[in-house]
Amino acid sequence: MPSVSEQPSVTDEPAAREFFSDRPHGERERQPERRRTTVSVRDVSITYRTALDRKANTLRQRVLSVGRGAESRIREVRALRNVSFEVTHGTVLGIVGPNGAGKSTLMRALAGILPPTSGEIEVSGRVSTLLALGVGFNANLTGRENVMLGGLAAGLTRAEVRERYDEIAAFADLEDGFMEMPMRTYSSGMFGRLAFAVAVHMEPDILLVDEALSAGDARFKHKAFAKMQELMAQARTIFLVSHALGSVVDLCNDAIWLQKGELVARGTPQEIVEGYTESLQVKRDAISMEDL
Amino acid sequence: MAAPVTSAEDEYLGEHHVYRPHRAGLPPLGRYLSELWRRRAFVRELARAELKAQNYQTVFGQLWLVLNPLLNATVYFFLVYILNGGNKVPNYITHLLSGIFAYTFFQNGVSQAAGSVAGGGKLILNTAFPRLLLPLTQVVIAFFRFLPTLPVLAVVIWLNNRSNISWALLYTIPDFALLVLFTAGLGFICATLQVYNTDFKNLLPYLLRLGLYLTPILWFVVDPTTGKAASGLRLHIAAVNPLAPIFEIWSNAIVAGVGSPVATWVRATVYSLVLLVVGFVVYVSRERDYAVRI
Numbered sequence: 001m002p003s004v005s006e007q008p009s010v011t012d013e014p015a016a017r018e019f020f021s022d023r024p025h026g027e028r029e030r031q032p033e034r035r036r037t038t039v040s041v042r043d044v045s046i047t048y049r050t051a052l053d054r055k056a057n058t059l060r061q062r063v064l065s066v067g068r069g070a071e072s073r074i075r076e077v078r079a080l081r082n083v084s085f086e087v088t089h090g091t092v093l094g095i096v097g098p099n100g101a102g103k104s105t106l107m108r109a110l111a112g113i114l115p116p117t118s119g120e121i122e123v124s125g126r127v128s129t130l131l132a133l134g135v136g137f138n139a140n141l142t143g144r145e146n147v148m149l150g151g152l153a154a155g156l157t158r159a160e161v162r163e164r165y166d167e168i169a170a171f172a173d174l175e176d177g178f179m180e181m182p183m184r185t186y187s188s189g190m191f192g193r194l195a196f197a198v199a200v201h202m203e204p205d206i207l208l209v210d211e212a213l214s215a216g217d218a219r220f221k222h223k224a225f226a227k228m229q230e231l232m233a234q235a236r237t238i239f240l241v242s243h244a245l246g247s248v249v250d251l252c253n254d255a256i257w258l259q260k261g262e263l264v265a266r267g268t269p270q271e272i273v274e275g276y277t278e279s280l281q282v283k284r285d286a287i288s289m290e291d292l
Numbered sequence: 293m294a295a296p297v298t299s300a301e302d303e304y305l306g307e308h309h310v311y312r313p314h315r316a317g318l319p320p321l322g323r324y325l326s327e328l329w330r331r332r333a334f335v336r337e338l339a340r341a342e343l344k345a346q347n348y349q350t351v352f353g354q355l356w357l358v359l360n361p362l363l364n365a366t367v368y369f370f371l372v373y374i375l376n377g378g379n380k381v382p383n384y385i386t387h388l389l390s391g392i393f394a395y396t397f398f399q400n401g402v403s404q405a406a407g408s409v410a411g412g413g414k415l416i417l418n419t420a421f422p423r424l425l426l427p428l429t430q431v432v433i434a435f436f437r438f439l440p441t442l443p444v445l446a447v448v449i450w451l452n453n454r455s456n457i458s459w460a461l462l463y464t465i466p467d468f469a470l471l472v473l474f475t476a477g478l479g480f481i482c483a484t485l486q487v488y489n490t491d492f493k494n495l496l497p498y499l500l501r502l503g504l505y506l507t508p509i510l511w512f513v514v515d516p517t518t519g520k521a522a523s524g525l526r527l528h529i530a531a532v533n534p535l536a537p538i539f540e541i542w543s544n545a546i547v548a549g550v551g552s553p554v555a556t557w558v559r560a561t562v563y564s565l566v567l568l569v570v571g572f573v574v575y576v577s578r579e580r581d582y583a584v585r586i
Binding site: 048057058059060062108109111112113114115116117118119120121122123124127129138140141142145148149150152153154155157158182 | 425
């Protein structure tokens with residue numbers, strides 16, 4: 001059994017109130033604009049051990065490999081290597097990089113889901129996550145139940161979730177009656193739309209969006225884009241992971257480029273996207289720039 | 293509605309988190325438990341939703357919950373009757389059924405709790421919350437699934453064991469509470485094992501079935517007719533099986549209508565509490581790892 005006792009753990013703060021904010025509507029917008037650090041990532045590395053063999057995490061394999069040096073089957077993945085950056089309030093930070101660059105790992109670390117192996121992450125404000133997998137952990141329960149459970153798990157009260165529910169349902173705009181149907185009956189587009197609706201209606205200070213804008217049809221994309229701009233106008237801090245480089249240029253005012261877990265560069269979205277596309281040796285054509 | 297959380301030094305942004313690597317496994321317990329308590333509505337809501345999905349509130353849904361242990365008990369009755377050479381033991385049906393019903397709770401609670409982390413995939417990947425909520429909810433669900441068997445048990449006691457009904461039945465309440473703690477503790481441990489060994493779920497049913505045979509459910513520790521303690525192997529098993537004292541108290545109260553020796557209570561209490569604490573520590577010290585593992 002791989003050693004887990006050395007796995008780091010988040011302890012200093014309740015790693016819990018992310019995802020949904022429990023602040024009354026509108027309070028956020030009345031606050032004076034101040035440029036200050038919202039997220040500070042200091043020399044963060046995240047390493048995990050993955051088994052090369054899918055069956056390695058089984059009792060059967062452990063028994064069969066007794067005396068055969070099973071440790072060689074485990075590989076350490078250094079998902080993030082000494083990454084440091086700071087983000088001020090109101091920044092919309094685009095994060096680009098090839099597959100496996102550590103983008104999603106960084107997002108989960110910011111949300112307090114994955115603890116850093118070394119270094120420190122400081123986050124001021126409520127975080128709402130919109131990671132690629134979306135809401136709906138239990139596909140046998142209805143959309144309504146999943147929204148309620150997600151909110152309760154994040155630490156909201158029932159009343160607070162109910163307060164936002166109608167807006168969420170209206171924004172997700174699922175076909176008739178789908179909110180009351182088990183989520184296993186949803187299409188992937190419906191999943192994505194509901195996830196997006198939940199994340200943006202929780203008045204987050206910091207919104208983490210991981211490749212989720214691609215959910216839904218053209219009409220929904222348009223709505224999602226408009227909502228993002230609305231959130232930006234309210235000077236919220238947004239982290240946007242996207243392979244659609246056009247949306248990084250259009251939506252973001254700052255960008256970082258991750259590669260193999262390392263922070264390659266930081267700059268304006270144009271600079272970063274140019275550098276990144278050059279490194280990929282692809283032209284900045286319609287395909288790589290595809291909007292949202 | 294809960295008051296918005298604001299800290300004095302950071303009124304503007306409201307909340308402040310610092311995430312650092314942490315070598316020692318356990319998070320600060322006070323805060324962990326208060327975060328857990330703050331989310332008690334989650335337990336209620338998930339239990340309600342899952343029970344609804346299992347048709348709990350319909351007549352046939354409840355009938356099914358009773359039918360399953362009843363069929364099991366029927367199988368075991370014939371098994372034991374035949375192995376016993378056809379000797380009838382009075383009150384045996386009460387002993388068997390009450391034991392099977394309670395064990396079904398234990399079995400459901402442990403096996404559902406074991407799968408709860410692996411089944412909570414998206415929630416674990418996307419939301420930071422005390423992971424203990426997941427197996428806890430499953431124990432609560434198992435309890436609700438146990439409730440419909442109580443009226444059936446009452447009827448069986450009335451028909452089969454009327455003469456032994458006494459105030460001792462009240463002992464079943466604290467005894468069942470101990471069983472809940474025992475179930476939760478073992479459920480936490482199994483949930484952790486399941487995360488690290490994906491095929492643990494294949495092994496667990498065998499262990500739980502073995503547990504049934506090693507617990508005084510199909511057999512008596514103290515024969516209710518002669519009042520003599522079982523001898524040899526049975527006594528030995530009852531002495532070492534941590535689950536046995538809870539079921540001894542259970543049977544004494546329901547079948548014999550008497551209280552149990554203090555020593556049995558002490559053993560039942562110590563085993564339950566130790567298992568709960570060990571299960572809590574094992575689970576919580578590793579829960580930060582779950583998002584990576586599943």
